[in-house]
Amino acid sequence: MSLECYIKDALPFGHEFEIINLQSIPRETSPITFPKREAEDVNGKTVKTIKTQHFVALCFEEKVVFALEIVVYFSLNSANNGPVERLLFVSKADTNGYCDLRLDIGQITKSIIAYILAISPGHYLRAVKPLIRKALSGAKIIKRSTSVQRALEILSNRPLDSKGITSRVKIPDQDLYVSFPVPTEIVTKVSLFTRAEPQYLFSNSSKNPRKHVLSGDKLLKWWLKIVDQIVVEDFDNKTKATLQIPGEEKRVISNYLRNTAYQNWTVGDIFSESPQDIALYRIPLFPDDPKGRFLDHLISDGRISKVNVLTFWTELQARQEFRLGSTVSVIGVSGKYIGRCNEPERTDIIIPTSKKNFKNLKNYITGEEYDTEEGAEEAYMNIRDIFDMHYSTKMIKVIGNHHKIATTKRPEINTINVINTLSVHRKPKS
Template structure:
């Protein structure tokens, strides 16, 4: 029997403690390439590669309070096989970009944010890629001309839209059912076959902050925050464990700290267990390669913001990777005397059986607007007091019950706490050939 989200997370939560988990996912949508494609002479810039983006948002609750949150963007990049006239996506990249992760300090029991973070990333790597490829919203929908007069789109005039709605109201139930079945059969979505060779990647940018998802949570004295170096070590430990447990031996892990010498970066890598860690990044290119054709454009990412500034300054076609990383460290976000880094891994996973996502595990929203609306119930609250955690939980549960007639997924933890054993040091009498010095008699 295939495992679900609860089956995976229970091994990362305290034993016999019941948690609730909200898992939001938007509908897979085709987007522009995340890395700018260099135009070739006398050729079309469309290389027939397809990039599909999916948003995932997780929020963990205990005792009717949301206490942890994380958002991850998943990209499926289908690559056209070379020297083949027909479009055949035989290979693909599955890239996980960790956008934000945060706690607020209002949990009534001790749990490991590190372990739950690791468990959620493991869950996303375990999802069958076909889950994302069955029904993809295309960049541009091509509606059949025969049905254009029956559809209401952004271009439809108000009078025409009212006329179409009036006709639908006058239709019989049989006609409405026939029209509904016809609509389902129309190619309003794209569907892709799952490639046999998929390279799994993960990328994240570490930067210390008072809060990432829970506004004003830094005012809670119970919230635990990390320094830049501490946050880097925290994430590096998680990614290293995932490499050891989920990836093949020939996979790679890379670490880049803008402004630091390779010798300093290697000191952080001394604590890792996976053997293929090295200094650098997984984006490719050489020192003289243009940064615009190597650095991916992620949402709310300092690297992406810097690339946009280079475009505004008309320097994007003259800035190579060496200059890009050198100038990046001079940006305001890097001048806080805190360590920031870019961590990436790439390789093939060794997961024996992919899991299939169910409605019980995941709430798939019909639109990005609905995804943001539900997420805002959590991220839109203020967490300077415990009331924010309580109100966000109440608002989400009420909305799910009223709108979707569903509830949060409950997970009973099964992780046994580690017992720290104290090392007993036996004391031995000190043997010395020196004679003790006696006090002289007076």
């Protein structure tokens, strides 16, 4: 099923929207947790970590109005015969208040997460950019590390085409990427960190009086409802679902779980089996992650190998970014995914040819200033023109099919935010 099929039932009936659906090339990266000796299999092979980023934006009446960023990790051992873990980290989500319709942002967010959960693991694992392309080490190609003298020597030995121009070397895909077998057994995890902020993806959008930022407490409940629905619909009944509020009493945390539909929610996290586990080996590091900054602090203090998970969560609460009176939380899910498994359609996702191109495309949206409606319009026109000129494609059009959402204008649009850091880049200049 396409993203259009997933999201149309969350959009107001009869209204046309457009979707920007970007994905980076899967690439091998550093482990998200500090590796122990146990990270090696019986043959001495180390665990491989594959990382891919998704960025989805929703447009209405030629304006970008909502965006969601998700990072997908696969952890598998290089012998291809051990446990495989897939982790979805919900990185950032934001609205800007420039949509004239009342949107059910919760259902839109849930639909996008469900769509990404349903993407077949083979989609990510059949062509992965390795950390080191060993096949190219002896090839006569020019790389960044190639000296000027060696580059000139390589060029001088290449044949000329019919116009007298030095021919380019065509490198087969099998020399650029590596593939991994599609796993039959996989543990799927979902993780997100919630803290209310004025904006995350749309710079200065908090200056729009129609944008309403949820408080930390309401934001936690909002996300908890979304994740709870996903667990009920797409995971088996043995799935571990957890909520952690650093520094808060267990009794208080449990109160948030009273009205969840899934009955097996617990206080804690999905990363450790025991509070006495050493945090260094259990707590993962994600992009723009306050947990990672705290681990860096523990390294500078010389305590990194001694602090257990219980102490880690307790001390994390004392950090300045947690002491602003707003409720923050870590929500996690770990279990067997039993939902759909789809191979994305070619026309459904734009996959730029490099990490740089992916960032540039995303920055055409996140690099605008959203203090006025003009920013939302500029972002839309930027990405529309780039798609047309460089990718010979258009945004995905979708007609809303949700009858219960009122389509009248209203004075303010709710916004939601996840994680902790706003990172804004200006759009690249043509």
